[in-house]
Amino acid sequence: MTFTIAPGASAQSPQADQQDQKDLEWWRGAVIYQIYPRSFQDTDGDGIGDLKGIVRRLDHVAALGVDAIWLSPFFTSPMKDFGYDISDYRGVDPIFGTLDDFDALVEKAHALGLRIIIDQVLSHTSDQHPWFAQSRADRTNAKADWYVWADPEADGTPPNNWLAVFGGSAWEWDSRRRQYYLHNFLTSQPDLNLHNRAVQDALLNEVRFWLDRGVDGFRLDACNFYFHDPMLRNNPPFTGESEVPRANPYGFQDHVFDKNRPENLDFLRRVRALMALYPGAMTVGEIGESGERALALMAAYTCGGDKLNMCYSFDFLAPPFSAGHFRRIVERFEAAAADSWPCWAFSNHDVTRHVSRWRGEGRDPVRLARVMAALLLALRGSVSLYEGEELGLPEADLAFEDLVDPYGVRFWPDFKGRDGCRTPMVWDAAAPHGGFTTGRPWLPVPADHLPLAVDRQSHDAGSVLAQYRRLLAFRRHHPALVKGSIRFLDSAGEIIAFRRDFGGEGLVCAFNLGTEPATLELPEGLAAEPIADLGFSGTIRDACVRLEGLDAVFARL
Incomplete structure (x- = not known):
């Protein structure tokens, strides 16, 4: 790696000492x-x-x-x-x-x-960045190849068929260098040459x-x-x-x-x-x-x-x-x-x-x-x-x-x-x-x-x-939702259901994306206790999940 450390800067950020060392993967x-x-x-x-x-x-x-x-x-x-x-x-x-x-x-x-x-x-x-101002000045300056430049075809057209996300060709003619530069977005957003x-x-x-x-x-x-x-x-x-x-x-x-x-x-x-x-x-x-x-x-x-x-x-x-x-x-x-x-x-x-x-x-x-x-x-x-x-x-x-x-x-x-x-x-x-x-x-x-x-x-x-x-x-209070695994349950229609597991905690999460009531039978032997006070009307009784339209239910395993 050849990028430099700014004068007076350390290789450790100022906030590093304040980081929660118990969870650097926050x-x-x-x-x-x-x-x-x-x-x-x-x-x-x-x-x-x-x-x-x-x-x-x-x-x-x-x-x-x-x-x-x-x-x-x-x-x-x-x-x-x-x-x-x-x-x-x-x-x-x-x-x-x-x-x-x-x-x-x-x-x-x-x-x-x-x-x-x-x-x-x-x-x-x-295109107002000083790097581009220097790059477009001529073909020999120190930043001449910091952007993507290409010669025109013999008939003056762009070097290939690439298109810009915002419409039109991805190439814009520059009269000073008598070359095209690449812009994947607006003509005023020239692409940097990261091959350099x-x-x-x-x-x-x-x-x-x-x-x-x-x-x-x-x-x-x-x-x-x-x-x-x-x-x-x-x-x-x-x-x-x-x-x-x-x-x-x-x-x-x-x-x-x-x-x-x-x-x-x-x-x-x-x-x-x-x-x-x-x-x-x-x-x-x-x-x-x-x-x-x-x-x-x-x-x-x-x-x-x-x-x-x-x-x-x-x-x-x-x-x-x-x-x-x-x-x-x-x-x-x-x-x-x-x-x-x-x-x-x-x-x-x-x-x-x-x-x-x-x-x-x-x-x-x-x-x-x-x-x-x-x-x-x-x-x-x-x-x-x-x-x-x-x-x-x-x-x-x-x-x-x-x-x-x-x-x-x-x-x-x-x-x-x-x-x-x-x-x-x-x-x-x-x-x-x-x-x-x-x-x-x-x-x-x-x-x-x-x-x-x-x-x-x-x-x-x-x-x-x-x-x-x-x-x-x-x-925030359920580790299974924050960092747990996911395994989908069999469902039909517009129900999507899965379980989340982490560190001994297991949750069943079921959602009805349809507008009409729907039901889901949980797998045999999977006992789940609904969690109340989450603002939804979905229920689970005898391994049957009942959901209104656009409804959800969360349950503990």
Whole structure:
């Protein structure tokens, strides 16, 4: 390893001495609450959330009973992709505050028992980053090959058929170098050339900066995009089902050469070697895939204990909704990655909120939110919850003139982009903009979100928020749910049932994802005692589980 230790920094993070040495694998089974800083809480009236606002609302997060928070990017950026286009890896963008504000956030979170996970975008930078400014200047400077450059074809067209996630060719012409550069996302997000060891070293030093500042882990954005095929071979066509919106031709290609490359494994080992210098520090990778390839990548990136701690894919962030679908995904992961650990999520800042995504076929949104919270928190793995999920917020239906997401603007109206899941949190139903800001919010606060505000739900025992608090407390006090094994039980229809076992504790967890009452016969000899006061009406009597529509039951073995 050739990355350097910053002057004055030790090989041990400042928080290492404070780590719970009894459980350096705190992340295994942890519940992580994702905060999208722009939309959480504004304190200065500019309509954009900030770090001081997060500090102000951390008590709400701690009261939920989660273990950590994940902060989406707050780094210096021109905000073409709202922080996922970084121009300074070590700076806090002024719209969010200062490094001192970040330090105060870390201090407050740790005092509340919350660990801090931050995004790291290592596959690309902003075109405003000094590295790219130097790289594009000419073909001979010291950073000339820090990005992916390629000559045009003889007729001036791009070097191959690769497409960008946000539409169009993945290649952009640069008149100074008279070459194309690769961008898997926006043209203003040039891809770094991680085949260059010096680039890897530089990125690892950026990661180290935040470890030295007290963070406990990283969510690695688009971690299967780090490497490209150096031969620049064309992608073949793809004829299967893609998680990409149908309006986007990106889904027409089988992306075997512009991402998902085997070279990625060695770099992930370098990341893990750095993390090992900071006991208790962890990584969770985002894999921009679904289906069999996603599960294979999750297994490859997390197996063996020498790469990432855990990963998540888009399998549960997509429309399919059935007991069979959820069971198949978990069972396939368990079969493919027996020594790995997953992180499951139903919603995040990139997809339609799951209460809206899965609401079809007459499903009541409150019952749906409650039963899916129970299922998510009962699965083997860690869990990521997205801000507002604990309120049962639906997707916002925005007008075209309200959109700011370049992805949505490009493919409107067939695909409305990601703004609908990024609207501000609602704290106070009677306050302007739900208590998010005193100014004009960067995205409008939907009227149908106001009745779901935190203040309306906090003292309602039947609310979605109360259900999340109950379930999180229940999970925290049952090791079988946090770190136990999972074994599915035979079931039919829309019932999904399994047992969780750990350290002598056994639980049966059963869920009816259908809207009509259903029953399940437990295996012969399996005696289970229902656990009350979890807000569900499911019962077990004489080995027969009875569930109402969108209902659940937990029982001790």
